[in-house]
Amino acid sequence: MGIKKHSGGMTAYERQRRNLLKGATAVTAASTVFGVPIIWAQNIKDVTLRQFGTGVSNLNDVAAKVKEDLGFTLEMTALDSDAVAQRAATQPKSFDIADIEYWICKKVWPAGNLQPMDTSKIDNYDKIVGIFRNGKLTPESEIAQGTAPHTVGFVDGPDGKAFVNEESGWMTLIPTIYNADTLGIRPDLIEEEINSWAQLLDPKYKGKASILDISSIGIMDAAMVCEALGEISYGDKGNMTREEIDKTMAIMTEAKQNGQFRAFWKTFDESVNLMASGEVVIQSMWSPAITAVRAKGIPCVYQPLQEGYRSWGGGIGLSKNLSGIELDAAYEYINWYLSGWVGGYLMRQGYYSAVPETSKNFMSADEWGYWFEGKESEGDIVNPQGVKMEGPGAVRDGGSFYDRMGQVACWNSVMDENQHMVRKWNEFIAS
Numbered sequence: 331m332g333i334k335k336h337s338g339g340m341t342a343y344e345r346q347r348r349n350l351l352k353g354a355t356a357v358t359a360a361s362t363v364f365g366v367p368i369i370w371a372q373n374i375k376d377v378t379l380r381q382f383g384t385g386v387s388n389l390n391d392v393a394a395k396v397k398e399d400l401g402f403t404l405e406m407t408a409l410d411s412d413a414v415a416q417r418a419a420t421q422p423k424s425f426d427i428a429d430i431e432y433w434i435c436k437k438v439w440p441a442g443n444l445q446p447m448d449t450s451k452i453d454n455y456d457k458i459v460g461i462f463r464n465g466k467l468t469p470e471s472e473i474a475q476g477t478a479p480h481t482v483g484f485v486d487g488p489d490g491k492a493f494v495n496e497e498s499g500w501m502t503l504i505p506t507i508y509n510a511d512t513l514g515i516r517p518d519l520i521e522e523e524i525n526s527w528a529q530l531l532d533p534k535y536k537g538k539a540s541i542l543d544i545s546s547i548g549i550m551d552a553a554m555v556c557e558a559l560g561e562i563s564y565g566d567k568g569n570m571t572r573e574e575i576d577k578t579m580a581i582m583t584e585a586k587q588n589g590q591f592r593a594f595w596k597t598f599d600e601s602v603n604l605m606a607s608g609e610v611v612i613q614s615m616w617s618p619a620i621t622a623v624r625a626k627g628i629p630c631v632y633q634p635l636q637e638g639y640r641s642w643g644g645g646i647g648l649s650k651n652l653s654g655i656e657l658d659a660a661y662e663y664i665n666w667y668l669s670g671w672v673g674g675y676l677m678r679q680g681y682y683s684a685v686p687e688t689s690k691n692f693m694s695a696d697e698w699g700y701w702f703e704g705k706e707s708e709g710d711i712v713n714p715q716g717v718k719m720e721g722p723g724a725v726r727d728g729g730s731f732y733d734r735m736g737q738v739a740c741w742n743s744v745m746d747e748n749q750h751m752v753r754k755w756n757e758f759i760a761s
Contacts, residue, residue, distance in 0.1 A: 377402035377659045383429025384411055385597060386618065386681075387507050387644060391714065392672055400666055402659050410596050411544050418443060418647070427660060428647040433546060435482040435502050436744040439493070444647040446485050446500035451661050454668045457685045462505040462643065463497055467735050476550065476568025476741035479505065479643040503645030504664050505684035507676055510639035510734040514601070514615030518629045519608060525636050527551075528558035530612055531585050540604055540613035541582075543594035545755035547742055549575070550640050551614045552582050554739065558637050568743030572750055579754040583761050594759060598622070605630055617680030620727075624719040632680070634728040638739035645684070677701045678714045682731060704730030 381388065385408040393404040404427075409417065415434045417424060422443035430438065438444065449455045460466045465473040465480040483505070484498045485491065493502070515524050520535075530539055530551075542548050553567040556578050564574055585591070592610050595601045598619040604610040606623050615632065623630035646667065648660050666672075673683030674692030678701065683689040690698050699705035704726055711720035728734040745751055 373655055374401045374659060377656055378405060379403070379426045379656065379660060379663065380405045380407070380424070381427035381429055382407040382409060382417060382425050383414055383644070384408060384431075385599075386616065387429055387676065389675075391675065395671060396663060396666070399671075400659070400662060404663070411547065422649055422651060426649050426652050426656060427663070428649065429506075429644065430503065430647055431642055431644045431742060432479040432482055432503065432505075433477045433642070433742040433744050435493075436477060438647075439482070439485075439502055440491075442491070443650055444502065445650045445652065446488055446490050446502065447504055447648060447661075447664075448488070449497075449499050449501055451665075452504060452668070453665045454685045454688060457687055458505060458668075459682075459684060459686065461508070461735070462645075462684060467732065471736065474641065474738045474740050475564075475566045476743040478741050479508075479645075483645075501645075503647045504668070505643060505645040506667055506672070507645075507681050507683070508641065508643035508735075509617050509681050510641045510728070510738055511614075511616065512635055512639050512728070513633050514605060514613055514620055514623075515631050515633050516605060516608065516611040516629060517631050519611045524612065524633045526558050527554040527635050527637050530555050530614075531559065531581075531590055533588075533590075535612050536589050537592055538609070538611045539590050540593050540595060540601070540610045541591065542601070542614040543596050543759055545752050546744060546748075547640075547642075548614070549578065549751055549755060550740060550742055552578050554637060554640055556581050558635075567740045569745045570747065570751070572747050575745075575747060575751050575754055579758045583758045586758065586761055621679050621713050621719060625713050625715075625717040632727040634734075634737075638737040639728075639734065640740055640742070641735070641738040642742040675714050678712070680726075682735070686731065700724065700726055702731050704728075704733055 381404055388406040388408040393406050396404045414430055415437045418428045418430055418438040419441045428444060462479050462483055465478050481495060482493050483501055483503065484494050485500050485502060486494050486498055487500055490500055513530060541551055550567060553564060556562045557564060561581055562574060562577055564570060593604055595604060598616045601613060601615055601619045602622045604613065606626055606628050620630050620632045646664055652660055668685045668688060670688035670692045673685060673689030676683060677689050677693060686702060696708045700707045700711050707720055707722055707724045709722055710718045711724060712718050
């Protein structure tokens with residue numbers, strides 16, 4: 331894939347870490363590397379960290395690379411978003427690392443099961459994109475509606491319980507992955523231009539549309555649709571009033587009862603099957619699902635829409651029970667995560683890294699141009715497993731990083747009226 335490597339076939343990080351881990355003979359650590367204590371080989375090989383999160387980023391390839399580069403074991407469990415929130419909030423002894431989305435922080439942080447993280451231990455903290463630090467992609471950016479990551483990204487100290495709006499030096503999550511989501515379509519089965527969220531409910535797609543059945547995310551897609559239809563003007567789509575929730579779900583329920591939806595999905599595998607089979611031609615979709623459909627040789631487009639994107643971001647949180655060598659290993663894992671290899675892997679799925687510039691070192695110039703800069707590809711574009719998705723002359727749906735993330739209309743959220751929303755959503759699914 332033309333990934334850039336330094337001399338010896340390894341990055342500087344890999345080479346330095348490997349030398350340290352293989353050559354160490356003492357238990358004491360008299361020096362530091364990348365801002366955290368050196369953990370010697372005879373200790374680190376016995377460390378196992380238990381991580382859970384959604385299938386989006388809990389990937390076997392990442393766990394295998396951690397073992398190769400850092401020497402310890404990362405056990406990963408993939409769950410759906412609702413199960414992730416429940417586990418983080420109620421089972422603190424069942425995990426060491428919570429790989430969760432920022433909107434879940436509002437549900438999880440008050441439970442006290444995660445520990446604030448010291449940003450002085452994060453090597454590339456100063457390179458993390460502004461979205462996660464002050465809410466702005468560029469100094470001129472307007473902060474979108476919903477739970478913008480920076481609003482739940484910092485607390486007021488090492489024992490902080492309250493979210494603060496400024497960079498305090500103590501983060502709830504270290505950001506890792508994010509994207510601008512939209513509707514996926516089958517262009518070979520649709521004869522018109524798709525340019526609006528409203529078209530998800532167009533009667534011409536009756537029985538061939540789908541929306542995801544995760545209430546906290548699905549309600550945001552529903553809101554984008556209802557606002558695009560001109561039916562509702564929300565004060566804040568990410569924090570609706572009861573009246574706005576009721577009206578939104580009434581519109582969606584009427585569409586469901588009229589046969590608009592072929593199915594509802596919870597995992598991207600389900601959405602892949604619906605789209606690849608042609609049973610569905612327009613639906614809520616996630617980036618790896620688009621990638622997976624294209625890898626089958628089937629046309630599938632992540633369609634940019636005039637109303638903008640619904641966005642989300644995720645990060646790594648640490649259990650309050652983590653301490654000692656396991657805590658040191660967790661910080662080292664975070665620094666490794668942001669050093670570029672994972673970012674390059676995720677970028678080939680269509681996601682973005684919290685530290686894009688390190689990911690660039692693990693991508694060819696053509697890959698970087700296609701995925702990040704919105705340039706026309708010069709050669710084949712492949713997925714993380716090396717399967718061809720695009721040939722020469724392709725341009726990414728929606729364009730560059732700044733084009734896509736600069737058009738975010740709202741972030742995934744937890745609303746003040748969350749319980750009411752969930753109840754109305756479940757009534758919609760059951761109707």
